[in-house]
Amino acid sequence: MASSVLSVASYTISPSASLWVHDSHNKGKLKFGSNGLRFSTEGINTFSNSRSSGRISMAVAVNVSRFEGIPMAPPDPILGVSEAFKADTSNVKLNLGVGAYRTEELQPYVLNVVKKAENLMLERGENKEYLPIEGLAAFNKATAELLLGADNPAIKQQRVATVQGLSGTGSLRLGAALIERYFPGAKVLISNPTWGNHKNIFNDARVPWSEYRYYDPKTVGLDFEGMIEDIKSAPEGTFVLLHGCAHNPTGIDPTPEQWEKIADVVQQKNHIPFFDVAYQGFASGSLDEDAASVRLFVSRGMEVLVAQSYSKNLGLYAERVGAINVISSSPESAARVKSQLKRLARPMYSNPPVHGARIVANIVGTPALFDEWKAEMEMMAGRIKNVRQALYDSISSKDKSGKDWSFILKQIGMFSFTGLNKNQSDNMTNKWHIYMTKDGRISLAGLSLAKCEYLADAIIDSYHNVS
Amino acid sequence: MEYLPMGGSIKMVEESLKLAYGDNSEFINDKRIAAVQALSGTGACRLFAAFQQRFHPNTQIYIPVPTWANHHNIWRDSGVPLKTFRYYHPESRGLDFSGLMDDIKNAPDGSFFLLHACAHNPTGVDPSEEQWREISSQMKAKGHFPFFDMAYQGFASGNPERDAKAIRIFLDDGHLLGLAQSYAKNMGLYGQRVGCLSLLCEDEKQAVAVKSQLQLIARPMYSNPPLHGALVVSTVLGDPELKTLWLKEVKVMADRIIGMRATLRENLENLGSPLPWQHITNQIGMFCYSGMTPEQVDRLTNEFHIYMTRNGRISMAGLNTGNVGYVANAINEVTKSA
Numbered sequence: 001m002a003s004s005v006l007s008v009a010s011y012t013i014s015p016s017a018s019l020w021v022h023d024s025h026n027k028g029k030l031k032f033g034s035n036g037l038r039f040s041t042e043g044i045n046t047f048s049n050s051r052s053s054g055r056i057s058m059a060v061a062v063n064v065s066r067f068e069g070i071p072m073a074p075p076d077p078i079l080g081v082s083e084a085f086k087a088d089t090s091n092v093k094l095n096l097g098v099g100a101y102r103t104e105e106l107q108p109y110v111l112n113v114v115k116k117a118e119n120l121m122l123e124r125g126e127n128k129e130y131l132p133i134e135g136l137a138a139f140n141k142a143t144a145e146l147l148l149g150a151d152n153p154a155i156k157q158q159r160v161a162t163v164q165g166l167s168g169t170g171s172l173r174l175g176a177a178l179i180e181r182y183f184p185g186a187k188v189l190i191s192n193p194t195w196g197n198h199k200n201i202f203n204d205a206r207v208p209w210s211e212y213r214y215y216d217p218k219t220v221g222l223d224f225e226g227m228i229e230d231i232k233s234a235p236e237g238t239f240v241l242l243h244g245c246a247h248n249p250t251g252i253d254p255t256p257e258q259w260e261k262i263a264d265v266v267q268q269k270n271h272i273p274f275f276d277v278a279y280q281g282f283a284s285g286s287l288d289e290d291a292a293s294v295r296l297f298v299s300r301g302m303e304v305l306v307a308q309s310y311s312k313n314l315g316l317y318a319e320r321v322g323a324i325n326v327i328s329s330s331p332e333s334a335a336r337v338k339s340q341l342k343r344l345a346r347p348m349y350s351n352p353p354v355h356g357a358r359i360v361a362n363i364v365g366t367p368a369l370f371d372e373w374k375a376e377m378e379m380m381a382g383r384i385k386n387v388r389q390a391l392y393d394s395i396s397s398k399d400k401s402g403k404d405w406s407f408i409l410k411q412i413g414m415f416s417f418t419g420l421n422k423n424q425s426d427n428m429t430n431k432w433h434i435y436m437t438k439d440g441r442i443s444l445a446g447l448s449l450a451k452c453e454y455l456a457d458a459i460i461d462s463y464h465n466v467s
Numbered sequence: 468m469e470y471l472p473m474g475g476s477i478k479m480v481e482e483s484l485k486l487a488y489g490d491n492s493e494f495i496n497d498k499r500i501a502a503v504q505a506l507s508g509t510g511a512c513r514l515f516a517a518f519q520q521r522f523h524p525n526t527q528i529y530i531p532v533p534t535w536a537n538h539h540n541i542w543r544d545s546g547v548p549l550k551t552f553r554y555y556h557p558e559s560r561g562l563d564f565s566g567l568m569d570d571i572k573n574a575p576d577g578s579f580f581l582l583h584a585c586a587h588n589p590t591g592v593d594p595s596e597e598q599w600r601e602i603s604s605q606m607k608a609k610g611h612f613p614f615f616d617m618a619y620q621g622f623a624s625g626n627p628e629r630d631a632k633a634i635r636i637f638l639d640d641g642h643l644l645g646l647a648q649s650y651a652k653n654m655g656l657y658g659q660r661v662g663c664l665s666l667l668c669e670d671e672k673q674a675v676a677v678k679s680q681l682q683l684i685a686r687p688m689y690s691n692p693p694l695h696g697a698l699v700v701s702t703v704l705g706d707p708e709l710k711t712l713w714l715k716e717v718k719v720m721a722d723r724i725i726g727m728r729a730t731l732r733e734n735l736e737n738l739g740s741p742l743p744w745q746h747i748t749n750q751i752g753m754f755c756y757s758g759m760t761p762e763q764v765d766r767l768t769n770e771f772h773i774y775m776t777r778n779g780r781i782s783m784a785g786l787n788t789g790n791v792g793y794v795a796n797a798i799n800e801v802t803k804s805a
Contacts, residue, residue, distance in 0.1 A: 065643050065669040066612055067501075070522055073679035076686060079473060100469060108469050130657045166506075166689035173688055200687035204517075317470045318694035347540035348513055348688065349506035354658035355695035 077196050078437055085435040093433040094451055096442040099248065099414045100317060101380055104448045109380070111315045113372040117362040126358070131351045133342040135164020135323070138361035143308055143323045146364060147277065147291055154298055158331035161338035163324050163345065164352045167317075168278045168309030169197060171324040175274060175305045176205035177344045178326075178337070179239055188239040188274065189231065191215075193439055195248045195276070198241065212240070215250050220407035220419045222252050228265055236270045244277035244306070245290040246413025249441035253283070253412055259293050263300055273297050274305040281313040283413045285381035287374065303328050310360055312414065312445075313377055319356030384414060387447050391416075394456035401464065414445045424462040432458035473682035473690065475504020475663075476697035482704035483648050483663040486620065487631055488638065494667055501677035502665035503685065504692045508618045508649030509537060511664035515614060515645055516545035517684045518666075519579060528614075529570070529580045531555075533778065535588045538581060538616070552580070555590045560746035560758050562592050568605055577610045584617035584646075585630040586752020589780040593623075593751055599633045603640045613637055614645040621653040623752045625721035627714070643667045650700050652753065653717050659696025724753065727786040731755075734795030742802055755781045763801040771797035 075083065081097030103109050134140065140162040144155055154160050165171030179186055188207055190198050191214035202209045212234075213226030231240055242262070247253055254262060266273055275294050281287040297304050303326075310321040326337045345352070363369045392408045399405065408416055420428065420440040428434040434455065436442045447455060474480070480502045484495050494500050505511035519526060528542045531554035542549055552574070553566030571580070582602075587593055594602060606613055615634055621627035637644050643666075650661040664681065668674040685691070703709045732747040747755050759767070759779035767773040773794060775781050786794060 065673065066523065067643075067666070067668050067673050067677050070673070070676050070680055072676045073683040076473065076682075079470070079686075079691075083472075098470070128656055128658045130651075166693075169686075169690040170688065197687060197690065204684070204687040311470075318691070320689060320691070320693045343540075344544070346509075347537060347544040348510070349660060350509040350537065351658070351660070353506075353660040353693040353696065356693065 081435050081437060084429075088433055088435070090433040092454065094435065094446070094455065096434060096436045096444075096446045096455075099312065099443045099445060101312060101315060101414070101445040102448070104383065104450070106446065106448050106451075109315055111373070111376050113363055113369050113376055114314060114316070114359055116372070117359045117369060120362060121358055128354065131164070131354050131357070133345050133351050134162075134338065135352045136354065136357040136361055138365060139164055139321075139357040140323065142361050142364035144325055146287060147280070147306060147308060147325060148295060148298060148327075149288070149291075152295070152298065154327050159328055159334050161326040161328065161334040161341065163338060163341040164357055165307070165322045165324045165345075166349070166352060167311050167320040167322040168276060168307055169201065169322075170320065170349075170352075171307035171309070171322040172198070172201050172276060173205060173348075174324045174341055174344055175307055175326075176202050176207050178305075178341060180205050180207050181344070182340065183237075183239075186237060186239060187234070188241055189234050189271075190241045191227075191243070191247070193249055194241070194243075196437075198276075210234070214247075215252065215417065217419060220252075220417065221410065222254060222258070224254070224258055224261075228261065231262070231265050231271065232269060234269065234271065237272065238269070239272045239274045239305070240266055241274045241276060242293070244275045244280065244294050245292075246279035246283035246415070248278065248413070249415050249437065249439055250417040251411030251413050251415045252417065254293075256292065259296055263297050263302075266297070267300060267302060272303060272305065274307075276307050278307075278309040279312055279413050280308070281374075281377045282381055282384075285378040285385075287377070298327050301329075310356065314360060314363070314373070316356045316359060319359070320353060321356035321360055384444050387444050387449060387452065388416070390449050390452040391444070391447065391455060394452045395459060398456050399460045403463075414443055416442050416444055418442055418459060418463075420459070420462055424466045427462040427466040428458055431461070434458050471504070471691045471694055471697070473503075473685050474678060475692045476694070476701055478701035478705060479661070479697040480504055480663055480665075482701055484665060486627060486704065487617065487634060487646055487648055487663075487665070489631075489635065492638075494638070498671040499668050499674050500665050501668055501674040501681065502663060503678060503681045504697055505647070505662045505664045505685075506689070506692060507651050507660045507662040508616060508647050509541065509662075510660065510692075511647030511649070511662045512538065512541045512616060513545065513688075514664045514681055514684055515647065515666075516542045516547055518681060520546045521684070522680070523579070526579055529574060529578055531567075531581070531583070531587070533589055534581070534583070535616075550574075550578075554587075555592060555756065557758065560592070560743075560756060561749065562594055562598070564594070564598055567594075568601065571602065571605045571609060571611065574609065574611065577612070579612045579614060580606065582613055582615050582633070584615040584620070584633050586619035586623035586754075588618065588752070589754050589776070589778060590756040591750030591752050591754045592746075592756065594633070596632060596636070599636050603633075603637045603642065606637075607640050607642060612645070613642055614647070616647045618647075618649040619652055619752050620648065621714070621717040622721055622724075625718040625725070627653075627717070638667070643669070650696070653720075654700060654703065654713065655720075656696045656699060659699065660693055661696035661700055724783045727783050727791060728755065730788070730791050731783075731786060731795055734792055735799060738795060738799045740799050740803060753782055753784050755783055757781050757798070759798070759802060766801040767797055771800075773797055 085095040101109055144160050144162045148155055165174050188202055188209045189212045190209050192211035212230035213223045216223035280290045283290045294306055306325040308323045311317040328334045363373050395405045418440045422438045425438050425440055484502055488494055505514055527548045527550045529550045529552050530538050532551045552570035553563045556563035620630045623630045645666045648663040651657045666677055668677055703713050728748050732744045735744045757779040761777040764777045
C-alpha cells in the first residue's frame with residue numbers, strides 16, 4: 001500500500017498546456033447581434049483530461065469567448081454515481097453510491113422530528129434576516145454541547161470557538177483556510193483511503209497533504225502499526241485529519257484502546273488533531289458514544305479542530321448544516337480564532353443559511369424533540385446494523401470458498417469497504433446494475449433486507465470471477 | 468431534503484436566467500448559459516473570482532470606486548489582484564462618467580470589469596441608459612469582460628425588466644458577460660442565501676464544460692448549495708399567480724424606499740439646509756451616498772443615535788414616516804455649518 005505522498009494540486013501554467021487564440025481559430029468574420037456566430041470548439045480542446053489551466057492570450061481586441069479551451073471536468077467520483085444510477089433503466093438496479101440514508105423501502109427519509117420542528121418554525125413566523133457571519137447563536141451553542149457534552153470544561157471555560165458552516169464540507173473548508181492562512185508551511189495528514197472530497201478541499205485551500213496508512217487490505221481492517229508509524233514520522237505540528245467515528249469509506253474505526261495510543265503519539269509530536277465528525281449518533285446509535293474519540297483528545301488538553309455535519313444524523317443533507325469548532329487553550333485565543341474564521345467565511349458566502357440551523361437548534365433545545373431525535377437516530381442506526389448482519393449472513397452462507405467475510409460485521413457506520421477492486425466494482429455495476437464507488441465502498445444505507453441476497457450474489461461473483 | 472446536484476436547483480436556475488436575460492432569451496433557448504445556484508450574491512461572486520483565478524491566472528479585476536466592501540475581500544481571498552476605475556463623483560454626488568470612460572479606455576485590452584447592474588452599492592448612483600450604451604460600446608471595443616453584480620433586480624425601480632436594462636444592452640451588443648444574482652433583497656430571503664452565477668458562452672458545448680468547472684469549484688467549498696431558499700424562489704417564480712404577487716410586493720418595497728427618498732429630501736429643503744440634496748432622489752436603490760464626512764457621521768451617532776457607515780452611506784430602508792423628520796433634522800444639524 002502506498003505510504004506518504006506529498007501533493008498539492010496547483011493550477012500553474014505549464015507551457016505545453018497553454019492555449020493561444022490565433023486568428024486561424026476564428027472561422028470567418030465575427031458578427032455579433034441577435035444571432036451571434038458560434039465557434040466550433042472541436043479540435044481546439046487540447047487537454048480535456050488535464051486539470052491544469054490553459055492560459056488564454058487576448059492578442060486581438062475582439063470578443064472571442066474567454067472560455068475557449070476550458071475542458072470538461074470529470075464527473076465527481078461520488079456524486080457522479082447517483083447520476084449514472086438515475087440513467088440506468090434496469091429494474092434490478094441498486095444505488096449503493098452516495099451515503100444518504102434510505103428506508104427499507106429504499107426511499108429518502110425525512111425525520112418526523114424534523115417535520116415537527118419545521119411546522120413549529122412556520123407557525124412562529126420567524127423572519128429571514130441575515131444570520132451573523134458565525135451563524136445562529138442557539139445552533140452554535142447546541143452543536144458544541146452535543147459534540148463535547150454540555151458540562152465539558154472546555155465549554156465552561158469558553159475555550160471553544162464555534163462557527164456555523166456549510167455542512168461538513170464547508171466546515172472542513174473553513175478549517176483548511178485557517179490552516180493555510182495562519183500555519184504557512186503546515187501539512188495535513190489524511191488517512192489512506194479517505195473521503196474523496198477531503199483531498200479536493202485541501203487542494204483548493206492550498207494546504208499540502210500527505211497520507212498515513214490506514215486500511216489494510218489483507219485483513220480488511222485497520223493497519224494500526226502503519227498508522228502510528230506514519231503519524232510519528234510526520235514533522236512536529238502537523239495537522240492530523242481523523243474521522244471521529246464511522247470512517248468513510250472503510251467503516252473501520254480504531255478501538256478505544258487504539259484511540260488512546262493515537263492520542264499519545266499525536267500529543268508526543270505536538271500535532272494538531274482535526275476531526276471530521278459526519279456521523280455522530282449514526283455509527284453506534286448513541287450520540288455520546290460516537291463522540292468519545294473527540295472527547296478523549298480534548299480531555300487530554302490538546303488543541304483540536306472539529307468539523308461537524310447534520311446531513312446524515314438529522315437527515316438535513318440539502319440544508320447544509322454543520323459547524324467548525326476550534327478548541328483552544330484559552331478563551332482569549334478562542335475569541336481570536338473565531339474572529340478569523342469569520343473573516344474567512346465572509347468572502348466565501350457572507351453568512352450561513354438559516355433554515356437548517358434553526359431546525360437543529362429547535363430540536364436540540366426542546367427536550368421532547370431531542371428525545372424523539374435520539375429514538376429516530378437509534379432506529380436508523382439499527383436498520384443499518386440489521387442490514388449488515390443480513391448481508392453477512394447471506395454472503396457467508398452462499399460463499400463456499402471459506403473466505404472470511406466477518407470484516408463486514410466489524411465495520412461500523414453507513415459504509416462497508418468490501419475489499420473489491422476497481423474491476424470488480426465495475427463488474428458490480430456493469431453486470432449486476434449495482435452502483436458503488438470505485439474504491440469498493442458500498443453504502444449500507446442504500447440497502448434493504450429484501451436486496452441482501454441479490455447483493456450477496458453480486459459480491460461473491462465479482463470477488464471470485466473478476467480480477 | 469436530499470442533496471441538490473452540485474449546480475443546485477435546476478428549476479431555480481432556469482427561472483433566474485429568465486428573470487435576468489429575458490423570458491424568451493435566445494441565449495437560454497440556445498443553451499449557451501453556464502449557470503449554477505450560488506450562496507447568494509457573495510457566493511456567486513466568489514465562484515466567479517475562483518473561476519477567474521483558475522482559468523485566467525494572470526488577470527486582475529477592475530472594481531469601481533467605491534464598491535461594496537466585500538468585493539475587495541472576495542477577489543483578494545481568491546487570489547485575484549484588484550484594480551480600480553473611477554465611478555463616484557463627490558462634488559456632484561453623481562457619476563464621474565468621463566473618468567469612468569477614460570479608465571475603460573486606458574485599461575489593457577481584455578480586462579475584467581466588475582459592474583453593478585443597478586442600484587450601485589454604496590452610492591446609489593447608476594449610469595443612465597445612454598451612458599450604459601456608451602460604456603457597453605467602449606468595453607466592446609476594448610474586448611473587456613463585463614461581470615455584473617445584480618443584487619437589486621426589481622428592488623431598484625420596482626420593475627425587474629427595467630432594472631435589468633444594462634444587462635440587456637450589453638447582451639444586444641454581443642458581450643459574453645458574467646452575472647451574479649441575489650434574492651436576498653428582492654425576495655427578502657437574506658438568511659437563506661439564494662443566488663445564481665451565470666456565464667454566457669459561445670455555444671452549448673462550452674456552456675456544459677464551463678458549468679462542470681464551476682461545480683468543481685463548488686464541491687470543495689460546500690459540496691452543493693442549500694435547498695430551502697431555492698425551493699421558495701422556484702416555487703414563486705414558477706407559478707404565474709405567485710410571480711404576479713411577488714412583482715406587486717417588490718414594487719411595494721421599492722416604492723416605499725423611493726417615497727422615503729422624496730420625503731427626506733423635502734424635509735431637508737424645508738429645513739432651509741444650505742446644501743444641495745437632489746442627489747437623494749437622483750440616486751436609486753437601498754442606499755444613499757449622502758456626502759457627509761466621517762466626522763459628521765460620528766456626530767449623528769453620538770449626538771442623535773443614528774447609525775450608518777462612516778462613508779456617509781444611508782440605508783434608506785431604515786427610514787420610515789415616523790423617523791424621517793428626526794433624521795432630516797439631525798442631518799441638517801451636523802451639516803449646516805459645513
